[in-house]
Amino acid sequence: MVHLLSLARACSRFLSIFLIILAASFSAQARAQDSEPVRIGFMDPLSGPFASIGTSGLTVLQFAADYLFNSRGGILGGRMIEIVPLDNMQSPTETQIQFRRAVGEGLRIIFQGNSSAVANALNTAVTRHNRRNPGQEILQLNYSAVDPILTEENCSFWHFRFDAHAVMKLNVLTDFIARNEDIQRMYIIGQDYSFGHVVAETSERLLREKRPDIEIVGNEFHPIGQVKDFTPYVTKIVASNADAVITGNFGADMVSLARSIIDSGLDIPIYTFYAAYDGITATLGADGKNRIRLVHNDSANPIPTEKRKQFYRDFKAAHPGRDVTQPRLAMALSMLVQAMEETGGTDPYELALALEDMRFTTLSGEEVWMRGSDHQIFQDLHVSVMTDEGIEFDADNSGFGLYTEHFVPAEQTVMETSCEMRRPRR
Amino acid sequence: MPEVLVFATLNGLVTGLLLFMLASGLTVIFSMMGVLNFAHASFYMLGAYFAYSISLYFGYWTGLILAPLIVGVLGALVERYGLRRVHQHGHVAELVFTFGLAFLIEEAVQFFWGQDTKNYQTPDLLDFPLFTLFGQEFSAYRGFMLTISIGIFIGLYQVLTRSRVGLIIQAAISHPHMVANLGHNVPLIFTAVFGVGTALAGLAGVIAGPVLTTFPGMALVLGSIVFVIVVIGGLGSLPGALIASLLIGLLQSYAIAANVGMPELLELLGLEFPRSHPLDDLWTLNLAQIAPVLPFLLLVLVLIFRPTGLMGKREQ
Numbered sequence: 001m002v003h004l005l006s007l008a009r010a011c012s013r014f015l016s017i018f019l020i021i022l023a024a025s026f027s028a029q030a031r032a033q034d035s036e037p038v039r040i041g042f043m044d045p046l047s048g049p050f051a052s053i054g055t056s057g058l059t060v061l062q063f064a065a066d067y068l069f070n071s072r073g074g075i076l077g078g079r080m081i082e083i084v085p086l087d088n089m090q091s092p093t094e095t096q097i098q099f100r101r102a103v104g105e106g107l108r109i110i111f112q113g114n115s116s117a118v119a120n121a122l123n124t125a126v127t128r129h130n131r132r133n134p135g136q137e138i139l140q141l142n143y144s145a146v147d148p149i150l151t152e153e154n155c156s157f158w159h160f161r162f163d164a165h166a167v168m169k170l171n172v173l174t175d176f177i178a179r180n181e182d183i184q185r186m187y188i189i190g191q192d193y194s195f196g197h198v199v200a201e202t203s204e205r206l207l208r209e210k211r212p213d214i215e216i217v218g219n220e221f222h223p224i225g226q227v228k229d230f231t232p233y234v235t236k237i238v239a240s241n242a243d244a245v246i247t248g249n250f251g252a253d254m255v256s257l258a259r260s261i262i263d264s265g266l267d268i269p270i271y272t273f274y275a276a277y278d279g280i281t282a283t284l285g286a287d288g289k290n291r292i293r294l295v296h297n298d299s300a301n302p303i304p305t306e307k308r309k310q311f312y313r314d315f316k317a318a319h320p321g322r323d324v325t326q327p328r329l330a331m332a333l334s335m336l337v338q339a340m341e342e343t344g345g346t347d348p349y350e351l352a353l354a355l356e357d358m359r360f361t362t363l364s365g366e367e368v369w370m371r372g373s374d375h376q377i378f379q380d381l382h383v384s385v386m387t388d389e390g391i392e393f394d395a396d397n398s399g400f401g402l403y404t405e406h407f408v409p410a411e412q413t414v415m416e417t418s419c420e421m422r423r424p425r426r
Numbered sequence: 427m428p429e430v431l432v433f434a435t436l437n438g439l440v441t442g443l444l445l446f447m448l449a450s451g452l453t454v455i456f457s458m459m460g461v462l463n464f465a466h467a468s469f470y471m472l473g474a475y476f477a478y479s480i481s482l483y484f485g486y487w488t489g490l491i492l493a494p495l496i497v498g499v500l501g502a503l504v505e506r507y508g509l510r511r512v513h514q515h516g517h518v519a520e521l522v523f524t525f526g527l528a529f530l531i532e533e534a535v536q537f538f539w540g541q542d543t544k545n546y547q548t549p550d551l552l553d554f555p556l557f558t559l560f561g562q563e564f565s566a567y568r569g570f571m572l573t574i575s576i577g578i579f580i581g582l583y584q585v586l587t588r589s590r591v592g593l594i595i596q597a598a599i600s601h602p603h604m605v606a607n608l609g610h611n612v613p614l615i616f617t618a619v620f621g622v623g624t625a626l627a628g629l630a631g632v633i634a635g636p637v638l639t640t641f642p643g644m645a646l647v648l649g650s651i652v653f654v655i656v657v658i659g660g661l662g663s664l665p666g667a668l669i670a671s672l673l674i675g676l677l678q679s680y681a682i683a684a685n686v687g688m689p690e691l692l693e694l695l696g697l698e699f700p701r702s703h704p705l706d707d708l709w710t711l712n713l714a715q716i717a718p719v720l721p722f723l724l725l726v727l728v729l730i731f732r733p734t735g736l737m738g739k740r741e742q
Contacts, residue, residue, distance in 0.1 A: 047533075047536075048643070048646075049641075049642070049643030049646055049647075050643075051536065051541040051642065052540075052541035052542045052543070052641070052642075055541055192715060220714060220715075221714075221715050222682075222714070222715070222717075222718070223715075223716075223718045223719065225643070225647070226647065226718040226719075227647075227718055228441065228638055228647055228648060228651070228718075229437065229440075229441050229637070229638055231433075231437045231440075231568075232433075232434060232437045232438075232678070232679045232682040232683055232717075233682055233714075234562075235429075235430055235433040235434060235437065235562065235683060236430065236682065236683060236685075236714075238429075238433075238560075238561060238562040239429055239430045239560075239562075251641075252543065252639055252641050252643055252644075252647075255543050255639045255641075256638060256639050259637065259639060260637075263563070263565050263567075263568075263637065264562050264563055264565075265555055265558065265562065265563030265565075266562070278541075278542045278543065279542030279543030279544060279545065279641070280543060282542075282543075282544075282545040283543050283544070283545045283546075283547075283639065321540070396542070396545075398545070
């Protein structure tokens, strides 16, 4: 009986392998056909504690693909864009598994944004894979992970970043802070991982250069996603007599921190990277008015062009409960499509070459530049305040949104890079 | 420094007593059924979400009363139609059941309420500073949290030790067959205790939701720490759970407030390491940075030196 069973099992295993090979050869044939959709992977947390950020990114990317290209007859002479979600739960381990899956499914382009730790893991996996599998390369399009290391020490030919990195953003933010003479004592608090450390070290360094009179009265790290209640931290902020706070926190860590600061009656400005959308504005809006500021790209209010306003309106009509949280996803996709049209195909090596030093005009009418030497994008940066005045496009349907207070044109955000890129030969 | 100490103590008490509301239910359920309910923190999350939805239509106070009741009924149903059936297959099956339930509840919450943070606010009635000390406000809502938690502890303790119901429950915990032979409906007692335990978790969620933010990861953040408390306090011991909750609340709060760490320790020892040292991360570590990990360290120590927990009686 046991023998029979194992025999049956072996048979079925052979059969399944045979079927897989058969299917693979069929799909390889099918891939040659022009009507096959262009499949693009989107790897971000779609479940777990950080799911809201990943899901809203996926919604924006899917909408952009349908709205900008699929509804207008597709790309490359009629091929549709298909976005394939890959849930990495924001864990580097799960990222490796999902990367294998992406390779297995024949995806050649992967969008990924959340968490620099994950982006670094993916960068390593992609670089290794591409070295070992010439002709089967994968392209990593990073739309949000801002640890500078990705375009400096660890820069890769296969990685492109469509967001300003943390040092560029902090440069703008500290310029803005330096102009405020009222600020004398700064408190820095952040999550204890690579990006949090970059924010802490860079803000301290830049503030010391720009405003030596500002005293850094605290520089604190807390474990990421582990803190239940930020009140003890806020007690320290109060005790330090700080008159402003800088934080790189995101998600629940951002909400809880701001909530605790507000609840303690501390009336000081909070400078952040990610304190908006995905329920954050709804929760903090009224209390955070004129206190919470963000440094980001793509002005949320006012929006300069009718084209982008229409994009927002149509997005809102399709997804009433959601917002265009990361407009740069639409930009990254459009640049990718432009590269595809230029090269007439979807080969990652050719696409990478086409993306290098590409200049592109976004929906907002800005001209952006993808630097060839390190694959870092340069675009206008904004410091916005959370308010309900002058808001045409709010966040979380709360009436509150971001209004640009300070703006730096792209050419002034350019920074040197230490990247020594290893370029593959063909 | 005194202001930091005062507020660290207050914060520690608020967190500690909130944790106790979760741990009390968990520990009583454990001593009764001999099984850890992994889904306990999920009921806490459900409490917050139910209260949020109710508060949208009927205001905060209705939510405060209704949400724990709904969660309690839900908990009782889970015990009656889920756990009791699984019980025949042994503890492992029960454990796996509650583990699966935790995932199920988290997914259900995301399905019905979405993944965004919910705008669940404190009621206007309590939206004022209770007192201001050294320039920092202590909100009335936190005072309210403190009062509710203390009230729950006193009430629970009185019921369990003084009332007839409490005596039967205690008897059912240690000698279920004897109690059944005396004519009491032991399964009903189990269902009721499970219901009350989950209702307490729900209540904790209702009052914690506005300050600790209501989002789908809230069960995960609190879940592990509640188990730590139950184990440190001694499985099944209510006073143990209280002591452990306060201990952990205060420990974390003080650790965050303390401005000491490895640099100070090294200075004391007269040692110095360059920034380029391979263990630089270790030499610059401070207490605040590892505060949320301290309970787990305490757990390991307790398990080594006092495996029954601080007040635990069960030897297995």
